[in-house]
Amino acid sequence: MAEERRLKIAKRQLLLAQIARREARFALANAIAEEERSADIKARANELLSEYSRRSGEPTNVRLGQSLSRDLAFIHSLQKMSDTAAQAHEDAREQAAFQMRTLAAAETKMSAHEERVAGEKRALADLKAKRELPSELTTPAKVARKLHKGSATPD
Numbered sequence: 001m002a003e004e005r006r007l008k009i010a011k012r013q014l015l016l017a018q019i020a021r022r023e024a025r026f027a028l029a030n031a032i033a034e035e036e037r038s039a040d041i042k043a044r045a046n047e048l049l050s051e052y053s054r055r056s057g058e059p060t061n062v063r064l065g066q067s068l069s070r071d072l073a074f075i076h077s078l079q080k081m082s083d084t085a086a087q088a089h090e091d092a093r094e095q096a097a098f099q100m101r102t103l104a105a106a107e108t109k110m111s112a113h114e115e116r117v118a119g120e121k122r123a124l125a126d127l128k129a130k131r132e133l134p135s136e137l138t139t140p141a142k143v144a145r146k147l148h149k150g151s152a153t154p155d
Contacts (some may be wrong), residue, residue, distance in 0.1 A: 001127075003120070003123055003124040003127050004124060006120050006123075007117070007120040007121060007124055010113065010116045010117045011117055013113050013116070014110065014113040014114060014116075014117050017106065017109050017110035017113045018110060020106045020109070020110075021103065021106040021107060021110050023106075024099065024103040024105075024106040025103060026101045026102060027074055027099045027102065028096065028099035028101075028102075030099075031092060031095040031096040031098075031099045032096050034088075034092040034095070034096075035089060035092035035093050035095075037092075037098050038088040038089035038091075038092045039089050041081075041085040041088070041089075042085035042086050042088075042089050043081060043084035045081045045085050046077060046082050048078055049075065049078040049079060049082055052071075052074065052075055052078060053075055096106050098134045
């Protein structure tokens with residue numbers, strides 16, 4: 001029956017849409033977690049940079065040239081780490097926004113498939129109701145009388 005086949009196809013498509021939604025939710029959760037991790041790393045790197053820059057800039061610290069260049073190299077590496085963390089945070093934010101849009105599309109698609117499945121179920125139920133035999137044809141005696149009445153010709 002074509003209606004049953006359409007219903008099966010609609011159910012499969014709904015299942016695929018549900019899987020896509022679940023994957024989109026998982027990807028969104030991962031993107032948000034990555035955004036939080038990169039924000040934490042960025043904040044910590046900036047704290048270290050501020051603290052170390054403040055320490056190395058104190059006037060009571062007299063440093064030799066080699067020690068000063070090591071300190072400046074360390075400050076520079078902290079700055080690079082902070083910049084990298086800031087870029088990772090921005091990338092994670094963009095990824096989270098993309099995953100949010102993907103999830104919204106998956107939700108929309110799934111609701112459309114749910115409506116289609118409901119429509120196919122209604123169509124199948126309507127078809128089955130139309131195909132049911134009338135009550136006068138449910139027993140052999142009634143069928144025989146119906147046939148006998150139909151075969152009699154009026155004079």
